[in-house]
Amino acid sequence: MTIIERILSNKVGREVHIGERIWVPLDLVTMRDFGGPNAILEYKENFGDAPLFDPAKVAITFDLHIPPRNEKVARNQQICREFAKATGARLFDINQGIGQHILWEHGMVQEGDAIIGTDSHMNLLGAFGAFASGVGTTDIVAGMRYGKFWYRVPKTIKIKLRGKSKKFVGAKDVILWVLKNLGTDGAINRAVEFSGDIIEPIGVTGRITLASMVTELSGEIGFFQSTVHSLQSTVEYEKVYEFDVSDISPQIACPHSPDNVKDVKDIAGTPIDQVFIGSCTNGRYEDLEQAAKILKGRKIKTRLIIVPASTKVAQEALKHGLYEIFFDAGAVVVNPGCSLCTTGHPGILAPGERMVSTSNRNFIGKLGKGGEIWLASPQTAAASAIRGEITEPGTLC
Amino acid sequence: MLKGRVWKFGNNIDTDQIYPGKYLPLTDKKEMARHSMEGVPEAEKFIENVKSGDIIVAGKNFGCGSSREHAVITIKGVGVGCIIAESFASIFYRNAINLGLPVIECPDVKLIKEGDYIIVDPAKGEIINPDKNESYKGLPLSGLELEIIKAEGLLNYLKKHG
Numbered sequence A: 001m002t003i004i005e006r007i008l009s010n011k012v013g014r015e016v017h018i019g020e021r022i023w024v025p026l027d028l029v030t031m032r033d034f035g036g037p038n039a040i041l042e043y044k045e046n047f048g049d050a051p052l053f054d055p056a057k058v059a060i061t062f063d064l065h066i067p068p069r070n071e072k073v074a075r076n077q078q079i080c081r082e083f084a085k086a087t088g089a090r091l092f093d094i095n096q097g098i099g100q101h102i103l104w105e106h107g108m109v110q111e112g113d114a115i116i117g118t119d120s121h122m123n124l125l126g127a128f129g130a131f132a133s134g135v136g137t138t139d140i141v142a143g144m145r146y147g148k149f150w151y152r153v154p155k156t157i158k159i160k161l162r163g164k165s166k167k168f169v170g171a172k173d174v175i176l177w178v179l180k181n182l183g184t185d186g187a188i189n190r191a192v193e194f195s196g197d198i199i200e201p202i203g204v205t206g207r208i209t210l211a212s213m214v215t216e217l218s219g220e221i222g223f224f225q226s227t228v229h230s231l232q233s234t235v236e237y238e239k240v241y242e243f244d245v246s247d248i249s250p251q252i253a254c255p256h257s258p259d260n261v262k263d264v265k266d267i268a269g270t271p272i273d274q275v276f277i278g279s280c281t282n283g284r285y286e287d288l289e290q291a292a293k294i295l296k297g298r299k300i301k302t303r304l305i306i307v308p309a310s311t312k313v314a315q316e317a318l319k320h321g322l323y324e325i326f327f328d329a330g331a332v333v334v335n336p337g338c339s340l341c342t343t344g345h346p347g348i349l350a351p352g353e354r355m356v357s358t359s360n361r362n363f364i365g366k367l368g369k370g371g372e373i374w375l376a377s378p379q380t381a382a383a384s385a386i387r388g389e390i391t392e393p394g395t396l397c
Numbered sequence B: 001m002l003k004g005r006v007w008k009f010g011n012n013i014d015t016d017q018i019y020p021g022k023y024l025p026l027t028d029k030k031e032m033a034r035h036s037m038e039g040v041p042e043a044e045k046f047i048e049n050v051k052s053g054d055i056i057v058a059g060k061n062f063g064c065g066s067s068r069e070h071a072v073i074t075i076k077g078v079g080v081g082c083i084i085a086e087s088f089a090s091i092f093y094r095n096a097i098n099l100g101l102p103v104i105e106c107p108d109v110k111l112i113k114e115g116d117y118i119i120v121d122p123a124k125g126e127i128i129n130p131d132k133n134e135s136y137k138g139l140p141l142s143g144l145e146l147e148i149i150k151a152e153g154l155l156n157y158l159k160k161h162g
Helices: A003-012 A036-047 A071-087 A099-105 A122-128 A137-146 A171-182 A203-212 A285-295 A311-319 A322-329 A378-387 B029-033 B043-049 B070-077 B090-098 B143-150 B154-161
Strands: A021-025 A028-032 A058-061 A090-092 A114-117 A131-134 A148-152 A156-162 A191-195 A221-224 A239-244 A251-253 A261-263 A274-277 A303-306 A354-357 A372-375 B002-008 B055-058 B082-085 B103-105 B117-121 B126-129 B134-137
Touching: A003 A021, A003 A114, A003 A131, A003 A156, A003 A191, A003 A221, A021 B143, A028 A036, A028 A099, A028 A137, A036 A071, A036 A137, A058 A071, A058 A099, A071 A090, A090 A099, A099 A122, A099 A311, A114 A122, A114 A137, A122 A131, A122 A203, A122 A221, A131 A221, A137 A148, A137 B090, A137 B154, A171 A203, A171 A239, A171 A251, A171 A261, A203 A221, A203 A285, A274 A285, A274 A378, A285 A311, A285 A322, A285 A378, A303 A322, A311 A322, A354 A378, B029 B070, B055 B117, B070 B090, B090 B103, B090 B143, B143 B154
Parallel strands: A028 A058, A028 A114, A058 A090, A114 A131, A156 A191, A156 A239, A191 A221, A274 A303, A274 A354, A354 A372, B002 B055, B055 B082, B082 B103
Antiparallel strands: A021 A148, A251 A261, A251 A372, B002 B117, B117 B126, B126 B134
């Protein structure tokens, strides 16, 4: 059995098969400050004051517009707070950070859990061996009331990542390389299992980076064989891809698609206007630490906005002196949250401006009309901020 | 059985092409339908001529991008009775079923042309093109999906069956 078949079989209480539609009992239904208010209004329209299936298993996280920037957003957050108070749903207010990250930090995500949420990167919880899926409003409304959702058991593809990566090459470079090779529909409607030599050394933070970008491959979810025990001999994969990561140099996804990937060295020198280090893909402590190692004792030549994924990450960064390094370098450090992944947050680009970002999407207009987004690792992002142009981290001296 | 004229679209038609983000604040379904497929180059022809029962046929990864349900609501709003695509983005596929719109995956979409009149059997995944004397095999919808569509959506289905 593949990992997803095993998790879903455990949830359903019998063996499930690829292609089968099943009802999955849910351990957690989550929504955000964007998407949540609509789901709440629809819940009330359909079910009035009827109780949630289990208030301890419904969570609302504020991570997009925090603190609220206008009355509309403030009202939406008020709707969420009132609903949480009335129903007993757990609320994580403006002071916590990115939903998936804080739910995990608060012990609300366990290996083998089944989770749905209003976030297309919900599936990064595969890094912890949980099954999680981004869904629309209707699924959330149904999940809150009935505690289940229907699902088509997907096929699984395997991505083997062999070898030892070069210096300044991390999980982000590896997943951009995979995107370059497989394309943005490379894992469409498929679960992904990652295996190979790099899975252990990249740690939880690196596994979050890989899992979060399964969305950009149009995949359902990514799992890791090191985190979920697997009887490999009995597994049948639809396809197996193998990459030697020792071949990879720092990678960057050029506008406007995450699979428009080039070697950083081939476009080094391209002038930039802003750098963003953070997001659900690259906002953990280890991501910030990698950036700090490059920024230490140096001054940046362009705007640099750094956003920890959660308050816990921020506290750790503060404790280890990272904030001092960031401020000394000339960076702006913003409160934890999704920040520059959407136009909902301050930091928008002017027309024609270029931003190197550690986030996961670089679609046209994603951060303001006419702005360009280039996706890279925290190390490449930090090095590029120092030179004010796209820079391979190994070339700084 | 669903019968209708075909509107043909390409690969990677994302939710922003189906329903541009600037219309997200709209809540009136009739008004939302006026902007159906507005982000594709052939938008004007589609919106002026689409008829109730027409069928959208598209390439790979239809409905990729955001999880907005508006994309399904706007397509249903103009009366489209079914979407056939080589593949669908997972969230769009779920949203379509959850809102009662049949979606069929079919590898042969290239053989179906704009303006063709086709007959679709979602339970069998069968698509018949009588004028060309052709038929194509798509992926049948499951019993559960058909029941959700019959109930006109997931919430109605669950209210009835729990």
